Amino acid sequence: MISTQLVVVGGGPGGYAGAFLAADLGLQVVLVDPEPNPGGVCVYRGCIPSKALLHVAKVIDESRHAKGWGIEFAEPKIDLGKLRDFKNNVVKRLTGGTGQLVKARKIQYVQGWAEIVDAHNLKVKLVAGGEETVQFEHAMLATGSQPAIPPMLKVDDPRVMDSTAALDLPDIPKSLLVVGGGYIGLELGTVYATLGSAVTVVEMTPGLLPGADRDLVDVLAKRVATQMKSVLLETRVVKMTPEKAGIRVAFEGKNDPGEQVYDRVLVAVGRRPNSKIPGIDRTHVQVDQRGFIMVDEQRRTHEPSIFAIGDVVGEPMLAHKASHEARVAVEVMAGENVAFAPRAIPAVVFTDPELAWAGLTESQAQKEGRDVTVAKFPWAASGRAITLDRTDGLTKLLLDPKTERVLGVGLVGPGAGELIAEGVLAIEMGANATDLKLSIHPHPTLTETMMESAEVFFGQATHVYRPKRQKT
């Protein structure tokens, strides 16, 4: 029997960030996860491996692009085994690192599956066999999420993959159908398309990346149209039948292409929270209708000794939201009166071009009837973008017309995922357009587009001529 101050259930980026901080604050910590090292979906089969593959895709894409600059490469020879090794080594290196940090912090790592016994005890079914009981003062549930597969799309055939299977790169199918035009479908679709698959994306709603602002998505959609074989919007899959030659798919909707046969199908229609933790009903923890564990602003559940964080407590299901929540929850356990109260949780889609946003979006402002001024800076006017031969990008600021404060930032273009961090800081710090305008940005970089967007707001951008803004 282990007795501890804090047990963290789930070793993803939320769980291990919380466990590490708790140990740094002097708490005794037990971390429970079935994997050999902390990392969770993000590191083992999510953000990290997909980014390794997207990096490779980018290199291939740029080598093809180089033809236009007078540098011509032969079509790449792809050694799939080696590529897989590269990706696996990235994962191994990162999880090995978190494993070492666990040891360095003297956290007790228990490899297994947790079952809650009551508000102060849990049982762990050990991977190595046997059982361990853990008595705890506080528990933090960080069990994450898993791919959601609607019953209609559940086909018992290895050629119908979820994101986990697709990341294993079983082969490069000649034809691939991606069901779902969200970020997971588009990122993995990009990888396969660049490696040589003819990729079709089918999406139920009228646009890719539902939820993101259309002007940003439009830029991506243009490029996706050249990368993918086709994009079927407002269309859904109604039937999938495994056949010898492939997966026969029937569609319905506006762009129904008729029955088609694909070598492989990737189902990426969303994720669902892992809230069915065995024994959770033996506590006062409550789960809402959508399956999320209910928590207060301090991430405390209805059971005072149990906290929950990350994908299992709600959208957005993002690693960086989870780790921030976990740190807040641990500070609360350590007696600090703090709360999870971010102004901006950045979202990044690592396609090419990348899409990123933080804070208020235009569609959200419209929905809420909020009066905002939008200042846009097209990358066609950025020296750096021109040197990269990538002028399709766009930077925009959503500003409060009265206070001129930055309420939201949206970006599309290569490197948008890095650029958004400045936007997050601006929103969190309550920066206004003048602050951005007066902060000197290095030249020639894409970061200047943030500064120049602010200048656009005042009708004074160096590289854009816009008539003066009418002050009301």
Added chain:
Amino acid sequence: MTDFNLPELGENIAAGDVLRVLVKPGDTLKKDQPVLELETDKATIEVPSSVAGQVKEVKVKAGEKVKVGQAILSVDEAGGAATAAAPTPVAPKPEPAKAPRAEAEAPQTPPPSAAPIPKSATLEAAVAKSDKVVDISRGARAPEPVIVAASEMPAAPAAPSVRRLARELGVDVNQVSGTGDGGRISEDDVKNHAKRLVTAAARGGSAASAEPLPDFSRWGEIERQPMRAVRRKTAEHLAAAWATVPHVTQCDLADVTALEELRKKFAKQVEAAGGNLTVTAIAVKIVAAAMKVFPQFNASIDLANDEIILKKFINIGVAVDTDRGLLVPVIRNADRKNIAQIAAELSQLSEKARNRKIALEEMQGGTFSVSNLGGIGGTYFTPIVNAPEVAILGISRARVEPVWKDGQFVPRTMLPLSLSYDHRVIDGADGIRFLRWVVQAIEEPFLLALNG
């Protein structure tokens, strides 16, 4: 010269925040005299000295975190009662960043007020904490979790660090006006806002409270003692309850002659299970059963939303007299436990409360309270409702009285009961119905099994 180090405080408590330092250099320290008020994540604790002598140096300040084993005081054990000499200055106060001195010190000397408003106390403490002054009083932590659906994006232009400070000080950052560029809110803006609130609350509070105190020393010797954490909390809480709840107290007598026999008969059995079969334990069970029959006694008023909150769980608080004051540990789901279980849990909780090992969580979430003063004596009393609960049962001492029964006086053991309730939600008729139900359940324990 000896150092007094922070002793072990209890299970799993490694450190705490200093709320107040109760001694200063030059003081003569007795053994067991409280020297620090410490807030841990479990509860507020007073730390008694294990040494005696004259305090030479105070090594910690309010607002600091201290760890078990860390030196708190230097004490000259030889110099005992000798010198009550020249007062040495208290530990240095770091200057607050910008705030004008006079204003910064204002909250330390609020006009005397008998019943401080809880909010102001919290704020006052928080401001004090932020400025690292010595005089600090801080309320307990936020109670029950409030489950919020989605977080709105408030508009206040304040950096994350400033918002965090505001939360710590109990200030709504959206109410603070910023002095920075574009109305941006700085740390100082938040602190100044908090100070203004404290000052306003102190002024407002004094109007409703007692007149200024006379100088009692004109008539004889007096001694001033700092109000201890539990006492202060009790004062705030009861003053607020008294001020907001229209109380009615209904009294009745229960014939416990039969129950007393049963109690003696089964006492050993319960003792074996780890509890004492007390009148209180039995009363908790009966009240829990009564609350199922009278759900309006298991309610709270939400005036802000014009709603009455009915609770689907029954947690009974039991007032426990401890050497640091009144504490009310809570028996959770009392309706689902039998009397032996309740008795055992009550013994444990009382023990923990008396040994200062009780966690804050174990004193939260009550939906009804029971206060038994019968062990000491008395006939009836008027308990104050432990708001936001809506009723409380007071129990006094049972005694043998002549009771007219079947044409003659017979000696019966009678237990005086006093039920105070919040007249906003409970009508007088329901009050007496509830109390009669309790009385009958005491007189006919079988009713408990029958109807409870």
